[in-house]
Amino acid sequence: MRNLNEHNITDEVVRRFENTANPRLQEIMASLVRHLHAFAREVNLTEEEWFQGIQFVTRVGHMCDDKRQECILLSDTLGLSQLVVAQNHKRPSGVTEQTVFGPFHLNGAPHLAPGADIAEGVQGEPCFVSAYVQSATGQPIAGATVDVWQADTDGLYDVQHPEWHDMKLRAVFETDQQGYFRLRTIKPCNYPIPTDGPVGDMMRALDQHPYRPAHLHCMIQAEGYDRLITHVFVEGDAYLDSDAVFGVRSSCIGNYVRHEPGVAPDGTRLEVPFYTLDYEFVLQPLP
C-alpha cells in the first residue's frame, strides 16, 4: 500500500505485523504503534519536536553502561516502572507490597552471616535491622534469601563512587529457622536520582525535584512464594509524598527508632546515637 497519510498509516503499520510468529509480540507491537501514533496526532507533533525526541532517546541510550541504566531511570521517572510493578503484583491486604526494582541492584553481592555489618568503613548513623519474614498464611519462612542494598549518606550507591572498587552497603542474608534476618547498616538518607544525564535535564525542564525518600531496598526469595522486591522507607521523610519514581506505599514505611549512645542490639557499646528498625515482611504464596 502506498499514499499513506496521517490518517491511514497506523492501520497499515499494524497490518504488516500480521505474519508475526509470536502472537504476544504482535499484540504488544500493535498496541505500542497505535498509542505512539495517537500521541503524535493528539499533540500534532512537529518535525522539530520529533527530532528533539530522537536526540533525547539517543542521549538516554548513550548514557547507559554497565553501571548506569538511564532507560530504567526514564521509565521510573515517567511512572511506567511502578505501573508495571503494580499491575503484575496485585497484593491482598496484609501482604507486603511490591515497589520498583531500581537500577542499582547488583548480582553477586557477598553472602554474610547473621548480624553482619554491611556498612563497614562507611560513614553514617549506625542502624540495626531485625526483620521477620512470614507467609501470608502466618508461618515464618526459614531459609529465604534476602538481598539488601542502599545508598550512603551522600545518596550514592557503591557503583556510583568512582573510587570505590568493592561492593559496599549491599549483601545477601538468609532467614533463620524462626524466619528472622538481622544486619547492621547505616540509617538511609533521602537522595536525588542521578541528574547529570538527559533524565535530569527532563526533570529540570518539568520543574520536578529529583529526590527519593530514604529507603533500604530488599529482595526476598523463597521457594513457593512470589519474589518480593520492595523498599523499607523511613517514616517522617520529607519526600514520602513526592518520590521521584512514585514508589512509596504506606505499608512499606518502617519506624527507624533513634537511641542515645549505649548498648546496641548486638551487645556492643556505641559512643554515638544509633537507630533500630524492627520490621515484618509478608510474602504471597504462589498459586
Add this chain to the structure above:
Amino acid sequence: MRNLNEHNITDEVVRRFENTANPRLQEIMASLVRHLHAFAREVNLTEEEWFQGIQFVTRVGHMCDDKRQECILLSDTLGLSQLVVAQNHKRPSGVTEQTVFGPFHLNGAPHLAPGADIAEGVQGEPCFVSAYVQSATGQPIAGATVDVWQADTDGLYDVQHPEWHDMKLRAVFETDQQGYFRLRTIKPCNYPIPTDGPVGDMMRALDQHPYRPAHLHCMIQAEGYDRLITHVFVEGDAYLDSDAVFGVRSSCIGNYVRHEPGVAPDGTRLEVPFYTLDYEFVLQPLP
C-alpha cells in the same frame, strides 16, 4: 501522594507536570505519559516484557553514532516518521509531496556545476536527471538549492562504506534561470535498511522485509517556499507497495527511461545502456 496503583498513577505523574514553565512541553509530556501508560495497561505488560523493552531501547541508543542513527530508523520502521511528516506538510493537490528525511543526509555535500556526475568512480547504470522546479502558482523557481543523495548498487550510502572516506553519490545543485537542474548519477536500486542492529532484529521478529524501493533523495530549498524533502522513486520497483519506512507517494514515482548505448543527453557517447529521468517538482509557497 503515596499508595499509587495501576489505576491512579497516571493522573499523579501528569499532575506533577503542573509547574512546567513551557506549556507546550507540558502538553507533550502529559499526552506521552497517558499513551505510554495506556499501552502498558492495555497489553498488561509483564515485568519481563518491560525489561526486554528497556534492553531494546538501550541497544538502539548504543547503536547510534555520528554515522548511524538507529533511533530514526526505529521511528521510520514504526511509521512514526512518515506520520509526523504527513501531518506537518498537508499538500494541496499538484504540489510535490513530502516524504521521510531518512538518516543518511549529510550537511556539507559538494556544490557541483550543472550536469556534473555525482557517481564518479561508482559502479552502476548511468542515469541522466533533468528536473524542473516550479511554484504551485506556475512560475519556474530559479536559484533554488537542491540537495540530492542516494545509495549505490549495493544499497549502501557513502557513510556506510567503511573504506570510503569521501562523499559520493551526494551533492548540492542550484536551479538555473529557467528553474532546471541537471546531473548525472547511477540508476537507484532498492536496498534493505541496515539490519545488523536492534531494528533489524525487530523486523525479523515481525517477519517484515527490510527493503526500500529504489529512490533518489531530494531536498529543495528556495526563499518563500516550504522546504521540500522528498524522494523520486523508480516506477516498477517491487517494493513500492511495501516500503519498510512507509514513504511512497504515487506522485513521487518517476519514470526512469532505459536507452540503448548511444549519445547521452550531455552529448557524450556511451557504450552501455543508460537511463534518463525527466521530472517536475512543485513547491508550496509559504503563507
